[in-house]
Amino acid sequence: MDELLEILEEINPYIDYSTEKNLIDGKCLDSLSILTLITNICDAFDIEIGPKWMRNENFNSVEAMWEMIQTIQEEE
């Protein structure tokens, strides 16, 4: 989870990721940030995030992203 937080803080250090549960729907991250985020997550965790995972609910909070990463790792 720390590694994921590091990735997020690098993209935008001004968001409190421990409390923010609306990263996408609340427009905290724009589409280019999300593009960078997805690329960096794939690199760091050695996973592929297919189109079925690209939904707001999977990126709205750190917890949701972490759960998604773990599920993809298990599936792979």
Next chain:
Amino acid sequence: MTELLRQIDETCRRCGGRTAIASREERVTFSELRHRARCLAAVIRQYGTGRPIGVFANRTVEPGIWFLAVLYSGNFYVPLDPQLPEEKLRAICADADFACVIGNDKNRERLAEMSFGGRFLTEAETSDMEWAEPNMEENAPAYMVYTSGSTGKPKGVLKSHAAILSFLQAFCHTFPFTQDEVIGNQTPFFFDASAKDYYLMLITGATLEVIPTEKFSMPTELMEYMNDRRITYACWVPTAISIVAQLNPFSLVKPAYLRRLFFVGEVMPMKHLNKWRSALPEIQYVNLYGQSELAGICCYYEVTGEFGSGDVLPMGRCLSNCRIDLVDQGNLVTEPGKTGEMYISSPALALEYYHDPEKTAASFLSADFGGGPRRYFRTGDLAQYDEAGNLVFVARSDYQIKHMGHRIELGEIEAVAGGLSQIDRCCCLYQAEKRKIVLFCQLCDQTEATEREIHGLLRDHLSAYMLPGKVVIVDRLPLNANGKIDRQALKARL
């Protein structure tokens, strides 16, 4: 009423019960649009006619009603971006000297915070006053957009009813539109490119769907939303199209109803467009070229045939209401492969830069390149004709530099670097004081390359004098509010 307003009024009556504008939460029919706009117009009319009216352009259906209300009142509107920094908003308010500003309660608070002294109006304040038909000339101003001026002072470009109508007639002649179209709007209403979507809806009776901004972050959801709303036509900025291509949702879901995808505002990277073309080969793809100083666009190029990753799409040919002349040192350029600055002549040209006769006279001028004098707009864009007679963008004239005795187009370096498989997007600047060409680049997904490696690859494609003295890899290139690469922000990093 002007002919434009008369035709819009006719559409509203003809398509009464059909949806005019829809967002995720709400929708208004053409009858409601006409009724609400006329009610508000009666109130605006109290503040006079021929005056600028500020309209906060939130991404809801309301600005679409408010814009029309301003037209019905005999005034012209100025879309205001609610996210503008306070200083910029202040500068625009000072320059425009609004007769009143229309918005919602949230916008009212925003203006109150910056001690805005003018009148503020919400739709709730409409009364039972009767709307009266305004007296207007065909070339009465319809709207004004503020663009960033090179000096930092916002620059208002004023466009007339006649200019908008001229564009619509030419565009619809080339690309027939019916009331069955559903337009998927991406560009915010304060961005001039959205005027095409808005007026196409008003003149044809098509539906304008305002796609929620956050959908562009998750292409899978975007595609589903487009299918849910049965979107048939979209005109987006290349950045939005590129992001969708990079996250590639097409193996899971495709936009089933989309028949036309147009793009405008910057150069479309072919490697991203090719992903769309291979996933959705039956769609019509069209590259558009326009300027803020003109209503709509002036050139179009339908993408057919093969284009490689590094190829640059032509701007194509003029719409029937425009004439473009390439001019080099006062002489007309007609030979393919020779570069000239683009001069546009058209009834769709803007009236003026607001309150700036000097700048207006410098950019809008009368010249005779054959067939008598015409009013031209000097674009500052350099172009050539290819062998097929298509116009091809070369560079901005102000991105042209003299370096080591050679005349160099920075755009050419960008085109070569952008064609490398490792580079997603790039921007080339010139550090005059150090006489150094600096290339900022953003790498493609899952690509690893060092600055030294990129430099080495460029060496294979560029003459020695054109090689950047410095390559800087950035996580992502800064973009301005319109989604274009923010050159000013990059200049600050030099």
